[in-house]
Amino acid sequence: MSEYNIEELTAIKGRQQQAWATGDFSRLAVKIILVSEQLCEAVDLHPGQKVLDVATGSGNTALAAARREADVTGVDYVEALVEQGRLRANTERLKITFQVGDAEDLRFPDASFDVVLSTFGAMFAPYQEKTAQELLRVCRPGGKIGMTNWTPDSVIGEMFKVISRYVPPPPNLKPPTLWGTEVGLRELFGNKISSLQITKRTFMFRFRSAEQWLDFHRTYFGPIMKVYEILDKDKQQRLSQDLLTLAGRYNRSGDTTVILPGDYLEVVAVKR
Numbered sequence: 001m002s003e004y005n006i007e008e009l010t011a012i013k014g015r016q017q018q019a020w021a022t023g024d025f026s027r028l029a030v031k032i033i034l035v036s037e038q039l040c041e042a043v044d045l046h047p048g049q050k051v052l053d054v055a056t057g058s059g060n061t062a063l064a065a066a067r068r069e070a071d072v073t074g075v076d077y078v079e080a081l082v083e084q085g086r087l088r089a090n091t092e093r094l095k096i097t098f099q100v101g102d103a104e105d106l107r108f109p110d111a112s113f114d115v116v117l118s119t120f121g122a123m124f125a126p127y128q129e130k131t132a133q134e135l136l137r138v139c140r141p142g143g144k145i146g147m148t149n150w151t152p153d154s155v156i157g158e159m160f161k162v163i164s165r166y167v168p169p170p171p172n173l174k175p176p177t178l179w180g181t182e183v184g185l186r187e188l189f190g191n192k193i194s195s196l197q198i199t200k201r202t203f204m205f206r207f208r209s210a211e212q213w214l215d216f217h218r219t220y221f222g223p224i225m226k227v228y229e230i231l232d233k234d235k236q237q238r239l240s241q242d243l244l245t246l247a248g249r250y251n252r253s254g255d256t257t258v259i260l261p262g263d264y265l266e267v268v269a270v271k272r
């Protein structure tokens, strides 16, 4: 938003929180574990480092960091997802502290972590400047911030564009995929970082068919489920058609299955 209206941003965040709490994001999260594992390698985690995973969801990145012997805390504003993280950590006998919390208002003192991570999480908080400040604030000087962010022209960025034709986002709200551009990242981190390493990566989403891909999202992916909830039957059908067309456009399988390349930026910034 060009003119910040904090009340409006808070209302938007409340609606987003409801959307992420709808369905079961953990069903999608298990598909993208590789992204978290790679990010932990990209930041070159050292055993014993204090790590914060912001917008941890069901804990993908927190788990990946704990597997590398880091001391990990995971934070997300959806209680049910945080609980899933706890269960997964228990199953793997990993010691991770999970807390309910907001990426825009992290309840930790300044410089409390060596590494601050977020995989496709912090990018969705509506007050982007505040979120960037918080990631930087809780990271110690010389520490690293590691993120993965969908790019605007990725299949996920395009999916959000299709959805916004049916349910337009609030006017002037900056798109989450701004975090998936170098310009956006430099603007958000400003002069508070001493280096910025950006790697373009692609994650391959694999589904049995385009229909299964759509069905899966309509059953588990809260932000899409919420959109369908408010559309009438006719618009629901048109949205489904548009999403299937999108999947067809990106599909690289060459057969009846679906293999969608999801482009994202893997980001490693060093806090000044």
Ligand SMILES: C[S@@+](CC[C@H](N)C(=O)[O-])C[C@H]1O[C@@H](n2cnc3c(N)ncnc32)[C@H](O)[C@@H]1O
Pocket: 013, 016, 020, 021, 025, 029, 032, 036, 054, 055, 056, 057, 058, 059, 060, 061, 075, 076, 077, 078, 081, 101, 102, 103, 104, 118, 119, 120, 121, 122, 124, 125, 126
């Ligand atoms: C696409 S999921 C990614 C989850 C996880 N990082 C992963 O890689 O599986 C986005 C997550 O961001 C969380 N989220 C979005 N905005 C948030 C905010 N302002 N504070 C805390 N969590 C937030 C959602 O609840 C959701 O779990």
